[in-house]
Amino acid sequence: MQFNSRYPSLDAKLYHEQMPAPLKGAKAGHFNEALADQLQWSDEEKAQWVEICSGQKTFPEFHPLAMVYAGHQFGQWAGQLGDGRGLLIAQVLDRQGQTIDLHLKGAGSTPYSRMGDGRAVLRSVIREYLAGHALNSLGVPSSNSVGFTSSTQGVQRETLELGAMMLRTSDCHIRLGHFEWINQYQPDLLAEFTQKCLAWHYPECLDSEQPILAFATKVIQNTAVMIAKWQLVGFAHGVMNTDNLNITGSTLDFGPYGFMERFRPNWINNHSDYNARYTYQNQPSIAHWNLWNWLNNLIPLAPLENKEQFKQDLVQCLEHFEPTFLEHYTHGLCQKLGLPTFHKDSFDCGMAFLNILQSEQLDYTDSFIRLQNKQYEEIKDDCLDRRQFESFLTQYESIREKQNIAELDTEMKQANPVYTLRNHMAQKAIELAERNDFSEVNRLFKLLSQPFTKQTDLEQAEDLAPLPSDFPEVMVSCSS
Ligand code: AMP
Numbered sequence: 502m503q504f505n506s507r508y509p510s511l512d513a514k515l516y517h518e519q520m521p522a523p524l525k526g527a528k529a530g531h532f533n534e535a536l537a538d539q540l541q542w543s544d545e546e547k548a549q550w551v552e553i554c555s556g557q558k559t560f561p562e563f564h565p566l567a568m569v570y571a572g573h574q575f576g577q578w579a580g581q582l583g584d585g586r587g588l589l590i591a592q593v594l595d596r597q598g599q600t601i602d603l604h605l606k607g608a609g610s611t612p613y614s615r616m617g618d619g620r621a622v623l624r625s626v627i628r629e630y631l632a633g634h635a636l637n638s639l640g641v642p643s644s645n646s647v648g649f650t651s652s653t654q655g656v657q658r659e660t661l662e663l664g665a666m667m668l669r670t671s672d673c674h675i676r677l678g679h680f681e682w683i684n685q686y687q688p689d690l691l692a693e694f695t696q697k698c699l700a701w702h703y704p705e706c707l708d709s710e711q712p713i714l715a716f717a718t719k720v721i722q723n724t725a726v727m728i729a730k731w732q733l734v735g736f737a738h739g740v741m742n743t744d745n746l747n748i749t750g751s752t753l754d755f756g757p758y759g760f761m762e763r764f765r766p767n768w769i770n771n772h773s774d775y776n777a778r779y780t781y782q783n784q785p786s787i788a789h790w791n792l793w794n795w796l797n798n799l800i801p802l803a804p805l806e807n808k809e810q811f812k813q814d815l816v817q818c819l820e821h822f823e824p825t826f827l828e829h830y831t832h833g834l835c836q837k838l839g840l841p842t843f844h845k846d847s848f849d850c851g852m853a854f855l856n857i858l859q860s861e862q863l864d865y866t867d868s869f870i871r872l873q874n875k876q877y878e879e880i881k882d883d884c885l886d887r888r889q890f891e892s893f894l895t896q897y898e899s900i901r902e903k904q905n906i907a908e909l910d911t912e913m914k915q916a917n918p919v920y921t922l923r924n925h926m927a928q929k930a931i932e933l934a935e936r937n938d939f940s941e942v943n944r945l946f947k948l949l950s951q952p953f954t955k956q957t958d959l960e961q962a963e964d965l966a967p968l969p970s971d972f973p974e975v976m977v978s979c980s981s
């Protein structure tokens with residue numbers, strides 16, 4: 502590995518150095534060798550992946566540390582938070598020279614653990630491991646993981662579960678909540694901290710006339726792009742608190758997330774979200790709210806002579822959110838449908854298709870694949886209101902008829918995954934892994950590596966459809 506240790510150059514009040522506390526009986530779960538290659542791991546490091554991903558081996562080049570941050574959880578100020586069960590154990594350069602954080606999750610309690618035990622259970626580690634991999638393979642910016650380990654150590658949740666650790670990778674662990682913590686508890690650190698955020702993550706903004714405003718705009722745009730991509734693949738994060746969004750707009754901190762099956766925009770995968778704040782359809786407006794809240798934390802950086810103007814400029818920055826989101830979402834939706842983005846009726850036609858999926862409770866992923874395969878009769882046969890589908894199809898075909906169909910069909914294939922990580926798929930992999938059988942994790946990992954490619958040898962019938970509607974849904978526990 503090539504180290505590029507930069508977080509420790511921040512003021513020491515922003516983190517706490519400590520070593521991981523390994524679990525008893527650590528054992529291999531899964532190793533993402535392609536990612537290890539991308540991170541320039543040597544053969545020796547690869548051979549030691551279990552020790553590295555279980556906290557038994559750390560590196561002399563980097564002293565592991567827990568970051569402190571704060572946040573708004575479910576819309577309420579939550580005060581100080583921080584890495585309560587994870588440690589940054591290295592910052593390394595990948596093959597493209599980008600700095601990537603290695604963060605060991607489940608590594609024991611820290612000064613920021615509050616009431617928690619500092620551990621992660623195998624169930625939630627597998628869910629995060631597979632989701633990060635799935636999103637990366639789908640081209641959605643996200644954390645990923647080099648590997649995870651299980652153990653023989655019991656960890657108490659609703660029931661006694663197995664403790665586990667995963668080595669998460671991300672281009673950034675600096676959360677919107679970092680800025681909230683600094684403003685609340687150490688405001689003197691804000692200027693230097695922000696300067697480093699620019700230097701590390703948005704160096705191009707340093708040359709701008711107004712670097713802070715340029716930085717704010719980039720963070721807003723990147724977040725808007727990420728959310729558009731979530732909506733397009735049907736991903737619901739579930740816990741969009743300000744401590745779970747970072748400043749580069751890559752997905753972080755998977756809790757009770759879900760990939761949508763039957764299309765229900767008000768679907769809430771997180772059963773602890775009693776007010777339905779973090780439903781799929783709310784994600785754009787919640788991101789907007791989080792960013793608005795974050796921008797307030799930049800106000801102290803205003804030049805003394807024109808504070809009022811600076812505040813107005815920050816509001817202007819936020820106005821980039823909606824058009825950026827809409828541009829990416831519209832383009833992506835048109836691609837999924839095989840419609841030209843420039844046609845005035847394409848977006849409405851896309852909405853008509855989504856309305857059908859919603860009223861007929863059709864599967865999101867599979868319906869786009871059927872449209873792509875021109876299985877129009879099959880879709881219609883699944884509709885109670887067949888006329889609604891016929892009228893969609895008339896408009897759809899009339900838009901397409903004067904276009905370059907072959908080109909649009911190629912785009913469709915690149916935009917519509919055959920496979921998504923359905924809750925019941927993850928659940929089966931977890932249940933087997935809890936009995937020390939990682940074969941299903943292995944299979945899903947391979948399947949989700951190429952979500953756009955039909956893999957007849959690897960797929961199972963259950964991968965392609967939601968559970969029957971009279972089947973009880975897999976309840977995703979909020980505890981992790
Ligand atoms: P989350 O909702 O998972 O993003 O977690 C919110 C905060 O609680 C973060 O500061 C976590 O580090 C902390 N946390 C969550 N679970 C635990 C745990 N088992 N032990 C210690 N801290 C935890």
Ligand code: MG
Pocket residue numbers: 744745754
């Ligand atoms: Mg979190």
